[in-house]
Amino acid sequence: MVELLAPAGSPEQVRVAVEAGADAVYLGGKAFNARSFAHNFSRDEIQQAVHWAHLFGVRIYVTVNIIVADTELAAVEEYIKFLDQVGADGIIVQDLAVAAIARKIAPALPLHGSTQMTVSDSYGVQQLANAGFSQVVLARELTLQEIKRICRKAPIAVEVFVHGASCMSYSGQCLMSSFIGGRSGNRGACAQPCRLPYQLVRGTQAVLPQPAYILSLKDLNALAEIKELAAAGVSSFKIEGRMKDSRYVQAAVTAYRQALTACRSSSAIAADLLQQAHCKVHEGFHRAEQADFLRGRVGRQTVTEKPGHNQGERIGTVSKVRGKDLFIQATAAVQAGDCVGIMQGGNFSFLTTVRACIPLKQQGRYKLQVGKEGAIPGSLYRMQSKKEPCTARRTRTIPIYMYLETGKNGQLVLRVWDENGHVVTAASTYIPVAATTCPTDRDRVIKQMRRLGDTPFSLAAVTMWDERYMIPVSVLNQLRRQGIQALQKEIIHSYRRPASRHGDCSVAETYERKLPVEQGGTLPALYVRCDTPETAAAAVQAGADTIIFGGERYGVTPWTRAEWEQVTAMTTARQIPLWAAMPRVLREKDKPQLQREWEMIVQFPVQGVYIGALGEFAWVKETAPTMPLRADWSLNIFNTTAARVYAGWRCQSVTVSPECTIKQIRCMIQQGAPPLEVLVQGRIEMMITEFSPVEAFGMKSQREGSGPRYIKDRKQQQFPLVTDPYGRTHILNTRELSMLPYIDLLKDCGIAAIRIDARGESPRRVQELCRQYKRALEGTTSAVAKEDIRVTRGHFFHGIG
Missing domain, CATH: 3.20.20.70 (Aldolase class I)
Structure with missing residues (x-):
């Protein structure tokens, strides 16, 4: 189907x-x-x-x-x-x-x-x-x-x-x-920041002549x-x-x-x-269009670079203007009532409505009479076709069939059915008698039965048992109404599923079972995600309890066996658990590369893997069914029940969504969630996309200067651009997430672990962060200023729309 x-x-x-x-x-x-x-x-x-x-x-x-x-x-x-x-x-x-x-x-x-x-x-x-x-x-x-x-x-x-x-x-x-604005796409309230203009920056140098709509597909x-x-x-x-x-x-x-x-x-x-x-x-509505992802040719042509308003359909060229008359060479039909615009220099300089379209002698030439003066020659676009009321015109109907007959007791009966096997009958108390003059013939019956009014039906055929009887019009009308109502009910009823048992579900049980948070228990562990052996070594030396390695690194170079050997040797020697990360996105085209990396992972003594995409559950089940699992933050785990679903899929712990508040995290633990991890430090990934501004706008060229790459918004905030080994672009937050001053609040919730995302950081910076968080967990740190405009507290204190 x-x-x-x-x-x-x-x-x-x-x-x-x-x-x-x-x-x-x-x-x-x-x-x-x-x-x-x-x-x-x-x-x-x-x-x-x-x-x-x-x-x-x-x-x-x-x-x-x-x-x-x-x-x-x-x-x-x-x-x-x-x-x-x-x-x-x-x-x-x-x-x-x-x-x-x-x-x-x-x-x-x-x-x-x-x-x-x-x-x-x-x-x-x-x-x-x-x-x-x-x-x-x-x-x-x-x-x-x-x-x-x-x-x-x-x-x-x-x-x-x-x-x-x-x-x-x-x-x-x-x-x-x-x-950026507290309106979450995961909650149906996206403010569409991708439809805003941005400047591309490399180092300190702007790449574009002026900001453009480079994220607007x-x-x-x-x-x-x-x-x-x-x-x-x-x-x-x-x-x-x-x-x-x-x-x-x-x-x-x-x-x-x-x-x-x-x-x-x-x-x-x-x-x-x-x-x-x-x-x-x-x-x-007509904007610029593409099918580039389907064709595998994503590039600069895939984005608008201009405001994503109605771009119209090009229908010709205006060659001459005389007052309110436009002389055009048309490439598509034009009619009175069309809203048209003239484009010059990439912008519409003139918008009007066609009042009349008069053909000229030359083929494809027309004179358009419009509602105002001021036009100049240029490309002609139709912004909208002739405005007609857009209502649900009755063009799609359900053909039905009727048979008029008498019942066992002689009363008049109407049988109605459609082409999908729905059959109903309507009975009247009227008993027809033979007519001496003017019997009710089939044409009269058809005339009455066709009066279907505002129903979805159309009469395909009517037959009757005999045309020698007299039947009042009022009786025919009553039978028709009864038959149509019965047929509508029968069709609707045919879609009814077997009644579900609406009893308590496993979710309802969580409202009744309040599990107290244990006070004075084990301190949360410190997990650190790294993308080089050097940063992993720095994290271990500074007291990290677990290293997360692999997955999407911030750099185009794929993971090597030497890197895995170095990290596993170090963590094994220090008896520090090593977990492998998997990508946030798993595609068919990525599987050969992921397979090579997976073969390395399973050969080394990793404790388990972090699942970043739904398909990876089935991947691991097929290739390493006993491999321990943890659910990563990209799975958008926002409530206790979702956490339990992942626990049922063999996850030993789950990392909550970065959109969760501390209050929500505490509630999840009180409701009996599995062990929870919380991301507390690092640049949150704003987007992951197959579109590469770096490649699309030639930022690989040395003439653009050197240094890191960013997009800069209207408020002059710069968002780093990084590319992973799968060729995907990650847009990072302009400010780093830091919950260092508030670790005690998270400790009091009863979470299992906090995580630092140290990808892209230097070994020295990683070591410093790990030591700070370790001291904060142990309660030995000195006071840290809680207000710092250079960092963000994410959504821990302010929920999302």
Whole structure:
């Protein structure tokens, strides 16, 4: 089954999407969804949307795709019960706590993995399948070849974004909005800092003539790739856009329905359909577009560099202007009512509405009469097609059939059915009698039965047992109304799943079982993540209790056997546990490199591995099933239940999300979470992306100067850029996280360990940090100034939106 999945930010857009040809629609409620600034749906609106869509055989998926706090889990549980009861066809999930609740209280409610889960390989799909998911959307960064390999192995449905806005960072791995402005993308409140201008800096030298929108990706448009995606085995084609208007939804869904139809058509018809689709998709919102990730050609052309507003569709050239008349050479059809703009020097200098389009003698030449003067020659763009009310026009109907007959007792009976096997009957108390004059013939019956009003049905055929009887029009109308109401109820009822047992789930138990925090217990351990043998040695000498090595280092050089030998020899000699880190992102294209590194890891005496991506659980299970595991912070563990899920996946401990407050951490421990680790020192990674500003803008060239590379924002804050051995760019926070003055607060929570992320630091700096934190843990440090504008306290004291 191939599914076209449409967005809906309002009830009207559900109808628009259904009428345009969507197979499924995804929408969000008033809470727990990743588009908190959209209109979103009340509970009544969700129920109405589900019932309306089901009449047309269209599925409704509801987003519950944010990370949730312990204090919200009871409300999430109640919300999932509601969604199950109203017949939602699935929920889209980021937080494994939400998945755990749903599996317990609504086991028949399908689970879909959100893009926020950062699933980018076949192991990730397999892991979610093992967890009870039935569908998962892949990361937008994947190539066609990777998607094909994943689909070939996938035990569940694979969903792929094909159209709309895209994030610069891997979804679910962006903390930039959170740490800059306190609005978290993981909580549905992203402020979109990637849509702002930045300057590129190398050393102290600006690279660009002026700040540009270098983190603003062009919109995805995969119309040309639909056939290849379908052949690859993609099950669901997803359109982004719950924040867009109804015109956008209508245009995008119509275009991609045409493209999917083209996949099943002859070459001549397919070419025509695709051309129509390309024209149609630009009738809505139109920005600069790309499909570069799918094609594996990400570069400077992938970003806008300019404000990401509506860029329009080029439709010709204005060669001459005379007052309010524009003389143009057109490359596409123009009509009165179109909103057009003239571009010069990369900017729109003139915007107006076409009042009349008059063809001239020369082919393709027109005179446009517009509403104002002041135009100058230049490239002509259509910003929006002729404005027409974008309502759900009744074009998609359900054909039904009727048979009028008499029952056992002679009363009139109407049987109604559709093409999907739904059959109902409506009976009248009226007993027809033979007519002496003017019998009710079939034409009269058809006339009355066609009056279906504001229903989704269209009458395909009517038959009747005899045309010699007289039947009052009022009786026919009553039978029609009864039959239609009964058919609607039957169709909606057919979507009902077996009733779930809404008893207490494992989450509910945590509210009742308050585990006291033990006072005066063992001090938290000091863990240090290093990316060179020299910094690892410095950490060991300064008293680190565990070294974390491997994974994504800040440098393009892959890990070597000599480095691993050096670190393992040193930690073994000092009897310091050594744990290996794994990448935050696991892709099909990375597996040969990761396999080489993995073969080194398993040959050395490491204590276990830190899991950074969901797929790595399945990877380790397949290659080293007894290897001890720990969950890293990139898994966005934000509540006790999620922590317990990972403990159930053999994790000895979990590192909480950097977006957690001290209050939340204390609550998790009181609720009986597994051992918790907390990141307390280091530059938090704001983004991880496949786009490299360094390569895209030629910053490797010596003529740009030497020194570290940064992006600089409007407030002159500089964010370091580093590249890892997998070629991915990490954008680091402008200020270093430091909780050194507040270690006592974390100690009092009962955490198992604190962590310093020392990647990119010098051995001397690492040694100094380790000694400071060791003394702070032991209570022997001198007072440290608590206010320091050079560092950040992260979200430990201020929660996220």
